[in-house]
Amino acid sequence: MEAVAGTLLSGVVLGGMYGLVALGLTLQYGIARIMNLAYGEFLVAACFAALWLFTAAGVSPLLGLLLIVPAAFLLNLLVYRIFLAPLVRRAASPAALETDSILATFGLLFVVQGAMLAAFGGAYQNYSVLAVPVPLLGAVVPANRLVALLFAVAIGGALFLWLARTRAGTALRGVAVNPVAAQLVGIDVRRAAALAFAAGGALVAAGGVLVSMFLTFNAAMGVVFTMKALVVVIMGGVGNLLGCLVAGLLLGLAETAVAAWVDPGLTLAATYALFLGVLIARPAGLFGRVAR
């Protein structure tokens, strides 16, 4: 029973992280219409930034969030303005932009990954912070996981309020629903796209810092995170925040269960199995109504 509770709790923590990370991707893909294959690389970059701040300057990753998240926002704004805006301008159709953004960010993936390999090497890294056991629901959970989950919930909640209650957030949701109609009601779609892309980058950086508190990571791991975030976004339905969270939790639980009871080497296979199931049964996502 204890083992089951422990597995469930780890699954919820991991699922919360996947949900948070996928929220950023759904902003980038659902609103900015950029299919960002370098997404996971930015997560790993945030992991390394947190590691570096912790070991070199002794800054706790939770304080580091205050530094890394705004920096990631600015960096992603620059990436969008310099690399992606030209593609948006030249795209003849949404499909052409999708293909172009896939190709451009695939190249970016190798640039960012190569920079991290050159700077930090390919070895697995981790650091120990808040490694205090906390008894919870009959199981023992390290404090760092719980803190990471709490922060993920807080950040996800703040994002939800921002999108639901503010003027800027409403504009973003309008663009997500229909970019052409959004323009007609006076929304600056290009500005909204840049904002959404940068906000997505800030979210993935936050996810990276939180994940680095309890997972080992290396420079080559970004692809797997991108893959999982994409699967969560598709499972939840593109642009659907609640669907994203539910799908993230589902994936986290499925992976943890497979790792605990079948084999840790098969977690990506579990991701793909879920993905296949969704593609066959509900291609518009768990909560989607229309197929694209």
Add this chain to the structure above:
Amino acid sequence: MSLRAFGLALAALAALALLPWLDTGFWLALGIGIAQYAVLATAWALFSGPTGYVSLASAAFFGIGAYAVAVLGEALPWPVVLLVAAALGVAVSLLVGFATLRLSGVYFVVFTFGLAELIRQLVTWFEVNVTRTIGRYVFLDATQAGIYWQLLALFALLLAAGTWIGRSRLGFALRVIGGDEVVARHVGIDTARAKIALFAVSALFMAVTGAVMAPRWTYIDPAIAFNPVISFQVLIMALLGGAHRLLGPLLGVVPLTLLFELLNAHFPNHASILLGAVFMLVVYAVPRGVIGLLPLLRRRAVA
């Protein structure tokens, strides 16, 4: 490709087949590298060119072929091994095709994006838990010249298949799909079947290329066979050359194989950054490939 162009290409390949009698060292190795990527990039463009569906799974099919040799190479005669590699590549491509190609293109991209990593993990898991070995030795008496000739023959076959498809109803259907998929469906084309069929042909050639190349390594483990850099290089070469013409990718393969040799030799630690930068440059500067620039030049010359 016209039949005359196909004949010329065959003659050129026959001339290139003489290379092993001129040099068996550096130039032959370079020839193998170019021939390998010529097959892979052309096979990639065979599917992705007309349909516009970006496949990121070249390494998966290449690795399947290479691993088939690692497991079966000593147990079965060579032609049978090649057939098994081809069959495995086709089987996996059909699975991927049936799951994703009936839906919109983005699902296909996402699925292929992680496919090489998935198969690598599955093979690793199988080897650790069932056979209890990671990494296999391939002791086959294959010569460099033999590998080179097999790759040239494979390329000739691929060109023949590409020419035939281009002139068949299937090729026409694919061009309509690439133009507008909704229109294609409305004029009665079974779009899913056409896409899946061509994806399988493309995967078959990639898997056999992997099988032919496998004896060069002598030692193979999942990380070598399913190296994501292969997907990346195939993509960039096909894009630089131009994916919408059969011989287009070749124009990207030759310069980039040389460039990557240079980069790997002189900047081994920064090769990935430079590869990525070259890739982005291609996407921004020559979106329709070198072959797409030709009509522009011709028009300018006339004017």
